[in-house]
Amino acid sequence: MNPTTEPSVDFPVAASVRPESTDALVDVLREHAAGARPVRLCGAGSQLRALPAPSADTAPTLVSSAALDRLLRLDPDDLTCSVEPGLRLADLATALREHRLCLPCPPAGATTVGGLFAAGRSLPEAPGALGARHLLLGLSGVLGEGLRFKSGARVVKSVAGFDLQKVFVGSRGRLFAATELHLKLRPLPAAVVGFESPREAADPALRRWRALRRASQPPASLHLEGDPCQGFVVRGVLAGPQRVLDRVCREHGLEPKAAEPTPAWTLDRDVPGEQVRGERLLGAVRPSRADELLQGLSPDERIRLDGAGGFAIATANPGRTDQLLQWIVELDAVAEIAIASTDRRGRCTPTDPTAGLLETALRKALDPHQVLR
Numbered sequence: 001m002n003p004t005t006e007p008s009v010d011f012p013v014a015a016s017v018r019p020e021s022t023d024a025l026v027d028v029l030r031e032h033a034a035g036a037r038p039v040r041l042c043g044a045g046s047q048l049r050a051l052p053a054p055s056a057d058t059a060p061t062l063v064s065s066a067a068l069d070r071l072l073r074l075d076p077d078d079l080t081c082s083v084e085p086g087l088r089l090a091d092l093a094t095a096l097r098e099h100r101l102c103l104p105c106p107p108a109g110a111t112t113v114g115g116l117f118a119a120g121r122s123l124p125e126a127p128g129a130l131g132a133r134h135l136l137l138g139l140s141g142v143l144g145e146g147l148r149f150k151s152g153a154r155v156v157k158s159v160a161g162f163d164l165q166k167v168f169v170g171s172r173g174r175l176f177a178a179t180e181l182h183l184k185l186r187p188l189p190a191a192v193v194g195f196e197s198p199r200e201a202a203d204p205a206l207r208r209w210r211a212l213r214r215a216s217q218p219p220a221s222l223h224l225e226g227d228p229c230q231g232f233v234v235r236g237v238l239a240g241p242q243r244v245l246d247r248v249c250r251e252h253g254l255e256p257k258a259a260e261p262t263p264a265w266t267l268d269r270d271v272p273g274e275q276v277r278g279e280r281l282l283g284a285v286r287p288s289r290a291d292e293l294l295q296g297l298s299p300d301e302r303i304r305l306d307g308a309g310g311f312a313i314a315t316a317n318p319g320r321t322d323q324l325l326q327w328i329v330e331l332d333a334v335a336e337i338a339i340a341s342t343d344r345r346g347r348c349t350p351t352d353p354t355a356g357l358l359e360t361a362l363r364k365a366l367d368p369h370q371v372l373r
């Protein structure tokens with residue numbers, strides 16, 4: 001069972017509830033829709049301070065699906081499972097390990113499966129790795145007005161209707177509440193080793209990062225991390241048959257070491273209790289333009305660049321963040337302010353107008369009374 005700590009938020013909320021069953025969740029949504037009262041959905045709440053806050057005049061009820069935390073079905077032969085959205089990623093990983101299976105996504109401990117897919121920030125961490133959209137086969141959900149529905153399927157090969165589960169990824173709790181998720185799994189790799197390069201200047205670090213991206217067996221996770229002043233390290237995890245990993249290590253001059261947990265994606269320094277200073281930008285750049293991104297950083301600006309081009313940048317102040325956002329557009333890249341005060345979170349590089357229209361139309365169709373904020 002999940003611990004019952006209340007999610008911590010930095011915006012006003014009217015109340016905080018944690019329905020113990022799908023029926024109870026449906027009732028909560030129906031009551032709120034009938035009373036025109038807004039709701040903010042959440043899981044464990046780890047992202048609530050890193051996603052856009054509700055508008056200043058809205059104090060929603062926080063509705064957490066963390067108590068809906070059952071593993072409902074596991075089919076090891078079919079490499080699929082079905083879970084409730086509040087199941088913690090760590091608990092799912094433990095259950096799957098018994099069958100030598102895994103959900104290939106960044107390990108994120110006490111956070112929930114529903115939150116992982118709805119936050120939609122899990123880009124593949126290396127070339128060829130699966131993204132969140134590929135891992136979600138289908139779902140059951142509830143609209144803001146309390147109406148239940150199903151989308152997609154439990155199995156890998158299916159042509160079952162409109163793929164509403166695809167728009168769940170990245171919907172940030174604004175389209176509907178997921179109540180059951182059908183997931184595609186992968187076998188656990190035969191062997192796993194970590195690696196970490198010496199700290200070096202941007203050019204050699206980028207050469208190493210590119211060479212590893214092109215490796216015959218690219219790393220399962222690959223990160224370049226550091227700042228122009230202190231230099232950069234390239235670290236990650238190789239997964240696969242031991243003899244292949246030995247060969248990749250030899251070819252790239254890597255010293256194998258124990259695989260370590262993925263470093264904090266928010267780029268917070270690893271000091272308990274230390275406040276995040278400045279702001280954090282999250283984005284994605286074409287790997288071919290990653291060198292320009294690094295060249296544009298000020299000496300003390302830290303970056304974490306994933307193997308597929310996802311990045312986080314720690315900036316010192318809002319003015320600098322805005323400057324970087326403008327410049328990122330010139331690189332044909334995208335970014336969003338993820339960690340900042342509530343009035344600044346969610347500011348981003350211009351979105352594609354057609355995608356914007358589609359998002360507005362979907363919201364209007366699925367949540368016409370604007371219950372989900």
Ligand SMILES: Cc1cc2nc3c(=O)[nH]c(=O)nc-3n(C[C@H](O)[C@H](O)[C@H](O)COP(=O)(O)OP(=O)(O)OC[C@H]3O[C@@H](n4cnc5c(N)ncnc54)[C@H](O)[C@@H]3O)c2cc1C
Nearest residue numbers: 043044045046047108111112115116118121122172173178
């Ligand atoms: C140590 C650590 C490392 C991490 N590393 C990475 C990383 O490398 N890359 C990365 O991309 N992410 C990373 N994350 C983020 C994290 O994996 C996910 O975003 C996380 O799983 C969110 O779970 P949560 O339960 O805290 O979600 P919450 O913060 O509660 O919610 C996240 C979003 O999902 C929505 N939501 C939650 N449940 C539902 C539901 N049932 N129906 C509809 N909407 C819902 C909420 O409205 C919100 O918009 C990391 C997190 C941690 C703690």
